[in-house]
Amino acid sequence: MSRTEIRITGFGGQGVVLSGYIIGRACAIQAGKHATMIQSFGPEARGSACSTMLAVSDTEVLYPYIGRPDVFVAMSTEGYDKYADELKDDGTLIYEQNLVHPTLKEGQPSFGVPSTRLAEQLGRAIVQNIVMLGFVAAVTKMVTHAEMRGAVEASVPPGTEALNLAAFDAGWDYYEQEYGDKKGEAAAAASSGA
Amino acid sequence: MSEVIERAEALAEEHPVAPYLRMDRIPHIWCPTCGIGTVVKCFVTALEESKVDLDKTSIVSGIGCTGRVAGYMNLDAFHSTHGRAIPFATGLKLGRPELFVTVFSGDGDLSGIGGNHFIHAARRNMDILVVLVNNFIYGMTGGQNAPTTPLGAKSSTMPFGNFERPFNLPHLAATCGAVYVARWTSLHIRRLTKSFKEAIGRKGFRFIEVIAPCSTLYARLNKLGTGFNLMQFYHDSTEIRHGADTRDVGIDYQDEIICGKFVDEQRPTFLDMMHDQYRRTLGDKYVPMPQEGGHIHE
Amino acid sequence: MKADPAGVLTGAHYLDGDFACGEGAMAAGCRFTAGYPITPSTEVVERISRRFPMMGGTFVQMEDELASMAAVVGASWTGTKSFTVTSGPGFSLMMENIGLAVMMETPCVVVNVQRGGPSTGLPTMTGQADMMQARWGSHGDYELIAMSPQSPQEAFDLTIDAFNLAELYRVPVLFMMDECVGHMTEKVVIPPADEIEIVPRKLTKSKPGDFEPYRANGQMVPEFARAGDGYRFHTTGLTHDERGYPEMSAECQDKLVRRLMDKINGNADKIVRFEEEDTDGADVVVLSYGITARVAREGIDLAREKGVKVGVIRLIVVWPFPEKRIRELAGTVKAIVVPEINYGQMVLEVERCAAGRCASVCVPHGGGGVHDPSDICDAIMGAVK
Structure with missing residues (x-):
């Protein structure tokens, strides 16, 4: 099956839905795949565990919800605790390493990124989600670097493109530095051995 | 025999208000001595003297005795649902901003079931004229208690006397933001006509309450005599107090009725405020709806 | 235009x-x-x-x-x-x-x-x-x-x-x-x-004196005049004649309400719209609409893998209901299976049209989510037993 399921979670206000939107847009518009995004949120506008689901496929997405995601992106402890169990046993875990302290399953590829700290280094903690997005794009390679970057540029508020693209690059570069080339496999192997 | 000839002559001459009415719908449904017809005559006279473009004038009513006014006026006329004349009129005004839109309905329709729309249209300063004929009772359905029934007055659902405090409608309208507020009785023909003319010349949410007799129900249930007796009462018990504090113009049972123009001020209407806000924030990008409406045609 | x-x-x-x-x-x-x-x-x-x-x-x-x-x-x-x-x-x-x-x-x-x-x-x-x-x-x-x-x-x-x-x-x-x-x-x-083709409001060409707002002239849909164009028409929620004047009679009621219903029913062939797929020789037809139509196709695929011939009807226009087609299908299939996110609403229409000539199977869901495709598959399998 060509279908890839993704869940992104965090607390409200972290930009969870925008992250899902940009990935979906990159897949559906830039890369010409089928991508269905569904958001779920509590009645509270801020703070509660917020989550978005994406189903990406080369063929039409019929069933819109996801069952066991192939990729799980956790930006908060509460979100991680709520959804960690549904991740496929061999699914990829991506997490904010200063906020989420995962219990890793054997053989599970996992990738941590200090996205909040990297965003703060850019001067705006609010772009944490875009740093994470750059990192996710680099880990998964589900679309090309240019496609995802194009979706970021087209989706953020006018006037904030430069900051957001810098955030995207920071996330992507962090992956290249920490896990790039052989390092990625090494990290996966190391984590699976933990 | 001479009487017959006189009648024939009278018929040959058209009544001065006939062009404003749907004469093919006359006789109307209102009872003898009902005050609504008089209010309509005053409104028609005001329309005539104000020289408004009748082709651009719409009238909207809700349901009830006064709710039938729209049906007798030779204008674009809308007999809408119970209580919803004001939002219906809001749609007409916003759909074609050049229209002059009047709502004509009763106390139960506008302040009972439609009370929420009344206060919000006043708050927005929606550019409509609201004429509320208040006969203190639900007439068409048989004399039930209204939000305007004075304390102690009897109605068919308060057979032992009303114990609910009624609305003071001019005060309600004024506190919600109406820019023109007046009250008259159907006895005050000249003053009411003048008030209609004044209100027609203003912009924004304009409210005129007209106290009118319902001899069939209100007077009968309260043993107040005939329509003539009620008019006599208006004559003896009304006081004209322009500029009165609207807190003081509530109506007690068979007590003094304070009439006059209570509020007459200018404030930007809903559309004025909308245009200003969009022009300020959007500049040249703002495209207002044309005066003739958002109708899209080839 | x-x-x-x-x-x-x-x-x-x-x-x-x-x-x-x-x-x-x-x-x-x-x-x-x-x-x-x-x-x-x-x-x-x-x-x-x-x-x-x-x-x-x-x-x-x-x-x-x-x-x-x-x-x-x-x-x-x-x-x-x-x-x-x-x-x-x-x-x-x-x-x-x-x-x-x-x-x-x-x-x-x-x-x-x-x-x-x-x-x-x-x-x-x-x-x-x-x-x-x-x-x-x-x-x-x-x-x-x-x-x-x-x-x-x-x-x-x-x-x-x-x-x-x-x-x-x-x-x-x-x-x-x-x-x-x-x-x-x-x-x-x-x-x-x-x-993009759009239908503009069809305004009357009659002169104001000749215009009656509800005169249908043998058409089912009368011509329209806008407020503010000088027609000085009257319209009401009361039962009314062609002038738009209230008329409280059984005759006027019948004439008006019959036309209001006929203008839709009489044009139902033009208004009704649905997608149909693989219904020829089907054992079962699944009828659905909205999100459920997508979910149902996953269930249908599961049933087809098990060898059942399943046809599909997806309603696009829901009302008026495609009565004629459902009556025809009811004579050729064993069952019409209707998954919907309620406890059985459109299935009642299916049942009415089928009139006992095939089974009408409700696949309910109470809301708050969509069907599990396997439940729809199970309903299809149950219907062909």
Whole structure:
């Protein structure tokens, strides 16, 4: 099956839905795949565990919800605790390493990124989600670097493109530095051995 | 025999208000001595003297005795649902901003079931004229208690006397933001006509309450005599107090009725405020709806 | 005629169903919207309120849904295409003035992004349990048109069709989305304005003195005059004659209400719209609509893998119901299986049309989610046993 399921979670206000939107847009518009995004949120506008689901496929997405995601992106402890169990046993875990302290399953590829700290280094903690997005794009390679970057540029508020693209690059570069080339496999192997 | 000839002559001459009415719908449904017809005559006279473009004038009513006014006026006329004349009129005004839109309905329709729309249209300063004929009772359905029934007055659902405090409608309208507020009785023909003319010349949410007799129900249930007796009462018990504090113009049972123009001020209407806000924030990008409406045609 | 480019956001977008519906309305020429906030429909009017000022449209947030619907009917009488958007509780409040729109023959569109009910129910979660309310919710006898989109792309495309049908038949068209489609984001392609066909309000060419607002002239749909064009017409929610004057008689009632119903029923062949696939020689046909039609196809694939011949009917126009086709199919299949996110609403229509010649199988879901495709497969397998 060509279908890839993704869940992104965090607390409200972290930009969870925008992250899902940009990935979906990159897949559906830039890369010409089928991508269905569904958001779920509590009645509270801020703070509660917020989550978005994406189903990406080369063929039409019929069933819109996801069952066991192939990729799980956790930006908060509460979100991680709520959804960690549904991740496929061999699914990829991506997490904010200063906020989420995962219990890793054997053989599970996992990738941590200090996205909040990297965003703060850019001067705006609010772009944490875009740093994470750059990192996710680099880990998964589900679309090309240019496609995802194009979706970021087209989706953020006018006037904030430069900051957001810098955030995207920071996330992507962090992956290249920490896990790039052989390092990625090494990290996966190391984590699976933990 | 001479009487017959006189009648024939009278018929040959058209009544001065006939062009404003749907004469093919006359006789109307209102009872003898009902005050609504008089209010309509005053409104028609005001329309005539104000020289408004009748082709651009719409009238909207809700349901009830006064709710039938729209049906007798030779204008674009809308007999809408119970209580919803004001939002219906809001749609007409916003759909074609050049229209002059009047709502004509009763106390139960506008302040009972439609009370929420009344206060919000006043708050927005929606550019409509609201004429509320208040006969203190639900007439068409048989004399039930209204939000305007004075304390102690009897109605068919308060057979032992009303114990609910009624609305003071001019005060309600004024506190919600109406820019023109007046009250008259159907006895005050000249003053009411003048008030209609004044209100027609203003912009924004304009409210005129007209106290009118319902001899069939209100007077009968309260043993107040005939329509003539009620008019006599208006004559003896009304006081004209322009500029009165609207807190003081509530109506007690068979007590003094304070009439006059209570509020007459200018404030930007809903559309004025909308245009200003969009022009300020959007500049040249703002495209207002044309005066003739958002109708899209080839 | 072609759409006004001012309202058409041509291009490939990534939009949710609510936004796509709003874009469809603007492309269709809607320039007046009255609404009251209610989850999960509010994004439609948020989209409208952001874009209307740039195209000569006016949005007003009313005090409640009673007012919203009344304002939409009022505005439509100026010739300005108008719509409102709501969900279950607000839909209930709109019913009286939907009836007024039927009686006054006022073109308008009402969007209901369905959530779980009854009452406040599940504000943020999906449902399809207002389908019978769409048909019968206002009092009295009447017919209207209701549609159901299965994707954001259809939320755009079918909203334009809804406005066009409203104009053609002078009737409210109810746009029965569900929360799942409303809050689902997918690719939506908006074509150039000159590729979008819209139906303008058909204004009378009669002179004011000769015009009667409800004289149908042998057509089922009378000609329209706008408020403010000098016709000085009268219209009412009361039973009325061709002049629009109230007439309280059984004869007038029969003439009027019969025409109101006939203009839809008599044109049902033109209005009814559904997708049909693999029904020739099918053992079972699955009939569904909205999001459930997509989910059902997964269940159908599972059943086909087990060797069952399964046909598909997907309703696009839900009301009027495709009676003729369902009657035909009932004579050729063992069962018609109807999954829907309610405890059995459209299945009652299937049952009525099948009239015992095949089984009608309800696959209920109470709302708050969509069916598990395996439940639909199980229902299909059960039907062929």
